[in-house]
Amino acid sequence: xxxxxxxxxxxxxxxxxxxxxEGTYVDGTLGGGGHAYEVCRRLSPQGRFIGIDQDAxxxxxxxxxxxxxxxxxxxxxxxxxxxxxxxxxxxxxxxGILLDLGVSSYQLxxxxxxxxxxYDAPLDxxxxxxxxxxxxxxxxxxxxxxxxxxxxxxGEDRFxxxxxxxxxxxxxxxxxxxxxxxxxxxxxxxxxxxxxxxxHPAKQTFQAIRIELNHELDVLRDTLDxxxxxxxxGGRICVITxxxxxxxxxxxxxxxxxxxxxxxxxxxxxxxxxxxxxxxITRKPVVPDVSELADNPRSKSSKLRVFERV
Numbered sequence: 001x002x003x004x005x006x007x008x009x010x011x012x013x014x015x016x017x018x019x020x021x022e023g024t025y026v027d028g029t030l031g032g033g034g035h036a037y038e039v040c041r042r043l044s045p046q047g048r049f050i051g052i053d054q055d056a057x058x059x060x061x062x063x064x065x066x067x068x069x070x071x072x073x074x075x076x077x078x079x080x081x082x083x084x085x086x087x088x089x090x091x092x093x094x095x096g097i098l099l100d101l102g103v104s105s106y107q108l109x110x111x112x113x114x115x116x117x118x119y120d121a122p123l124d125x126x127x128x129x130x131x132x133x134x135x136x137x138x139x140x141x142x143x144x145x146x147x148x149x150x151x152x153x154x155g156e157d158r159f160x161x162x163x164x165x166x167x168x169x170x171x172x173x174x175x176x177x178x179x180x181x182x183x184x185x186x187x188x189x190x191x192x193x194x195x196x197x198x199x200h201p202a203k204q205t206f207q208a209i210r211i212e213l214n215h216e217l218d219v220l221r222d223t224l225d226x227x228x229x230x231x232x233x234g235g236r237i238c239v240i241t242x243x244x245x246x247x248x249x250x251x252x253x254x255x256x257x258x259x260x261x262x263x264x265x266x267x268x269x270x271x272x273x274x275x276x277x278x279x280x281i282t283r284k285p286v287v288p289d290v291s292e293l294a295d296n297p298r299s300k301s302s303k304l305r306v307f308e309r310v
Contacts, residue, residue, distance in 0.1 A: 006034070006295075006298070006299070007031075007034030007035050007038075008100065008102065008240055008288065008292075008296065008298075008299040008302045009240055009286060009287075009288060009302055009304045010034065010035060010038060012286045012304055013035060013098060013100075013238050013240065013304060014035070014038045014042075016236060016281065016282075016304070016306045017039065017096045017098065017236055017238055018096075018234075018236060019039060019042045019043070019095075019096065020047070021042065021046070021047055022043075022044055022046040022047050023043070023047055023048075023094075023095035023096065024048040024050070024091060024093075024094045024095050024096075025043070025047075025048070025049050025050070025094060025095060025096040025097070026050045026051075026082065026086070026094050026098070027039065027049070027051045027052065027097075027098045027099075027100075028052050028079030028082060028097060028098065028099045028227075029052075029053060029098075029100045030051035030052060030058055030059070030062045030074065031053060031055075031058050031061075031062065031100060031104045031106075032058060032062060032065060032104065032106065033051065033061065033062035033065035033066050035098055036049065036051050036062060036065070036066060036072075037066060039096075039098070040066055040069040040071070040072060041069070043069075043071060045070070047071055048071050048073070048091075049066075049069070049072045049073070050072075050073045050074075050075065050085070050086065050089065050091070050094075051066070051072065051074045051075070052074075052077050052078075052079050052081075052082065052085060053074075053077075054076060054077060054127050054128035055104075055107070055127055055128065055129075056076065056129060057106065057110075058104070059074060061106075062074060073089055075089075078128065078219060079099065079219070079223060080219045080222060080223045082226065082227060083226055083230065086230065092230075093230060093231065093232040094231060094232065094235060095231070095232050095234070096235055096236050096237070096238070097227050097230070097236075097237040098237075098238050098239075099220075099237075099238070099239045100240045101216070101220070101239070101240060101241050101242060101246050102240065102302065103115055103210070103242075105298065107127075112124070113125070113126075114134075114135060114179055115206070115210065116206075117179055117182075117183050117200055117202040117203065117206050120178055120179055120180040121178060121179050122134075122177060122179075123135040123136035123176065123177065123179060123182060124136070125206075125210045125213050125214070126213065126214070127214045128214075133213060135209045135210070135213055136175075136176070136177065138212060138213055139167060139171070139176050139182060139209065140175050140176055143168075144164045144165060144167075145164075147163075147164035147168070148160050148164040150208045150209065150211070150212045151163055151164060151204070151205050151208045153208070154208035154211040154217070154245065155204035155205050155207050155208030156204060156244070156245075157205060157208070159189055159190050159194075162190070163185075163186055163190070163205055165189070166186070166188055167182075167185055170185045179206075182202065182205075182206075183201075186201050186202045186205050187201050207243065211245070217245055217246065217249060220246060220249050221249050221253075224237075224239075224249070224253040225253065225257070228253075228257050228277050228278065228307060229277070231278070232309065233309055234308065234309065235308070235309045236281065236306055236307065236308045236309070237306070237309075238304060238305075238306050239305050239306075240302055240303070240304050241302070241303050241305070242302055242303075243301060247285065247303050247305070250305050251285075251305060254280045254307045257277040257278060258276055258277070258278065258279055258280050258307075259276060260274035260275070260276060262274060277309060277310065278308050278309040278310045279307070279308055279310065280305075280307055281306035281307065281308050282304065282305050285303035285304055286303070286304040286305075286306075287302065287303055287304075288300070288302060
């Protein structure tokens with residue numbers, strides 16, 4: 001199966017990066033290279049592009065897609081290692097960074113990857129298949145209280161307690177091996193009248209397990225400040241999120257970097273000495289227009305936020 005993924009908010013992201021032909025740009029979630037291609041074709045021979053992804057399939061696909069450009073470096077790694085990877089390539093500052101935090105269409109539509117509740121497959125969900133821990137290990141190994149915590153916090157599911165209870169009860173009989181086995185357990189934990197009037201009952205639990213397995217929120221929270229530090233003056237970071245948990249982290253980070261003062265509000269002047277790192281470009285997040293929503297329904301929940309370094 002080809003690595004296909006419709007790049008969400010493509011024009012809006014490229015426009016907001018304000019690409020300089022001779023600049024250096026990083027895509028920390030390279031995927032199939034859709035955003036990357038549009039960046040690369042705007043660069044001169046003096047420009048440079050670095051693509052980072054932990055998924056081997058994405059690395060192969062992006063390598064093919066970007067092969068016409070000579071100023072491209074592709075690295076298989078997690079974007080949390082961005083500083084080390086850039087220093088390893090003799091880069092100390094960049095003019096733009098892009099993160100598209102969504103699961104790719106390829107990952108969702110490749111059954112054996114186990115990301116989707118629409119296909120029966122082993123419970124995998126690893127973004128980086130070099131990792132030993134799988135979604136199945138979490139489902140079968142976490143305690144009921146741990147499962148409750150991640151489904152509540154990362155899935156924001158009001159039936160988290162009951163879902164966790166049903167998972168633990170089911171695995172006492174046999175190990176839960178597949179996505180469809182898990183879907184049936186989740187269905188049994190949610191009242192029928194609720195299931196009839198809402199989306200797929202497993203959506204929030206699958207999201208929660210994927211986030212926990214791949215440390216998605218921790219990586220984002222721990223790396224955004226580093227990325228802002230790596231920007232050259234006038235450089236921009238564009239982040240596309242797909243659910244409120246990610247968006248909240250990005251919004252709060254950008255606000256803190258724009259106004260880092262920790263002095264009490266009744267102080268007449270700032271004495272903490274913390275200075276702004278830059279400014280927020282998007283006071284409200286950029287969302288898909290009607291035509292994009294019609295063309296790509298998976299873009300529905302996407303939001304773009306942009307920050308510029310001073």
